Amino acid sequence: MPEDSLPQPSHAGRIVVLGAAGQLGRAAADAFRVAGWQVASLVRGRASADVAPGTELIEVDARDTEAVIEAARGADVVLNALNAPYTHWSAVALPLADAAIAAARDNGATLVFPGNLYIYGAGIPAIVDETAPIRPTSRKGGIRAEIEARMRAAADQGVRVIILRSGDFFGGPGIGSYFDRILVREVAGGRLTYPGPLDVVHEWAYVPDLCDAMRRLVEARAVLAPFAQFGFPGHAVTGRALAGAIARACGRGFKVNGMPWTLLRMLGVVVPIFRELSEVSYLWSTPHAIDGTRLAAVIGDIPHTPLESAVTAALLELGIRRRPRGKR
Numbered sequence: 001m002p003e004d005s006l007p008q009p010s011h012a013g014r015i016v017v018l019g020a021a022g023q024l025g026r027a028a029a030d031a032f033r034v035a036g037w038q039v040a041s042l043v044r045g046r047a048s049a050d051v052a053p054g055t056e057l058i059e060v061d062a063r064d065t066e067a068v069i070e071a072a073r074g075a076d077v078v079l080n081a082l083n084a085p086y087t088h089w090s091a092v093a094l095p096l097a098d099a100a101i102a103a104a105r106d107n108g109a110t111l112v113f114p115g116n117l118y119i120y121g122a123g124i125p126a127i128v129d130e131t132a133p134i135r136p137t138s139r140k141g142g143i144r145a146e147i148e149a150r151m152r153a154a155a156d157q158g159v160r161v162i163i164l165r166s167g168d169f170f171g172g173p174g175i176g177s178y179f180d181r182i183l184v185r186e187v188a189g190g191r192l193t194y195p196g197p198l199d200v201v202h203e204w205a206y207v208p209d210l211c212d213a214m215r216r217l218v219e220a221r222a223v224l225a226p227f228a229q230f231g232f233p234g235h236a237v238t239g240r241a242l243a244g245a246i247a248r249a250c251g252r253g254f255k256v257n258g259m260p261w262t263l264l265r266m267l268g269v270v271v272p273i274f275r276e277l278s279e280v281s282y283l284w285s286t287p288h289a290i291d292g293t294r295l296a297a298v299i300g301d302i303p304h305t306p307l308e309s310a311v312t313a314a315l316l317e318l319g320i321r322r323r324p325r326g327k328r
Contacts, residue, residue, distance in 0.1 A: 012036040012219075013076030018062055018100055019043070021050035024114055024207060025081030027172035029055050031211035042071055050174065063092065065099040072103040077218055079112045083176070087272040089143055097147040105159045110221050111151065112214065115165035115229065117203065119145045122282040129291040130229050138279035155227035162221060163229040164214050167203025167236075167290065171314035172211070180318055184246065187254065187320055192246060195259040196284025198239040203290050205234035206310040209303040216299040230298070235307050236289030242311070249312040250320065259284075
């Protein structure tokens with residue numbers, strides 16, 4: 001679609017961000033606020049200090065469907081950025097998704113959901129687009145597939161749904177991704193931990209770019225199909241390329257360790273988090289990248305911060321700074 005024929009953005013409205021204290025939720029709330037939207041940040045009480053400044057704070061347990069529906073009164077958009085701990089997905093992921101669907105349905109709002117790649121399973125194609133077959137091979141993949149199936153059913157009943165699918169997060173405020181929890185966790189000791197072979201391409205999403213694309217997509221919602229899904233092409237790079245960018249940002253070299261997947265699978269029998277991580281370990285050994293053709297047709301140029309700049313900014317957000325010259 002030529003740039004001059006792209007849909008014109010709608011006027012900013014009100015968006016309710018569920019899970020606004022999380023890595024994506026907080027960044028998205030801030031991105032919409034900066035663009036002139038009225039933003040309500042919905043969190044549980046203990047997370048209230050982590051919301052984006054300048055947004056309306058609503059303290060609600062997202063498992064309380066009626067309370068979430070009430071909190072979304074007057075909303076044009078409901079963003080489901082809720083993300084339960086890995087080991088709690090089986091118990092709470094579907095109820096949380098149902099609450100978000102109900103909030104959008106009962107308020108006539110558009111429901112936005114950040115999709116991931118789990119739904120494609122171990123057979124994930126090298127290039128992922130909107131036609132890729134959904135064949136989950138993990139518990140979390142099955143849950144995510146069911147969430148999206150429920151959103152599609154809601155769209156059939158009149159709820160407008162937008163899914164923007166991405167790879168693993170890095171950057172932006174907050175923590176909770178492979179990047180901060182695993183990869184750079186031991187940088188102070190001169191070590192990186194990379195979960196897969198260093199020569200395999202893996203899809204990453206720089207969170208500020210992802211949120212900018214999401215905001216622009218939402219502002220074009222009037223021209224989208226009732227159930228619209230898009231892929232966000234972030235940084236599809238090898239582990240070696242990412243480790244090199246981290247080293248250059250820090251001004252030093254690192255020893256790169258791998259993940260002991262065999263041991264983690266064995267321990268997963270008694271340690272739930274190891275079991276959950278191991279089930280999706282194929283994403284680190286199977287090369288994959290996201291095709292953003294459909295997204296570009298709607299929003300034009302896709303936000304893309306160069307890898308070196310994105311990694312540097314992400315490390316600064318984590319308080320990891322370049323080593324001063326002359327220091328070893």
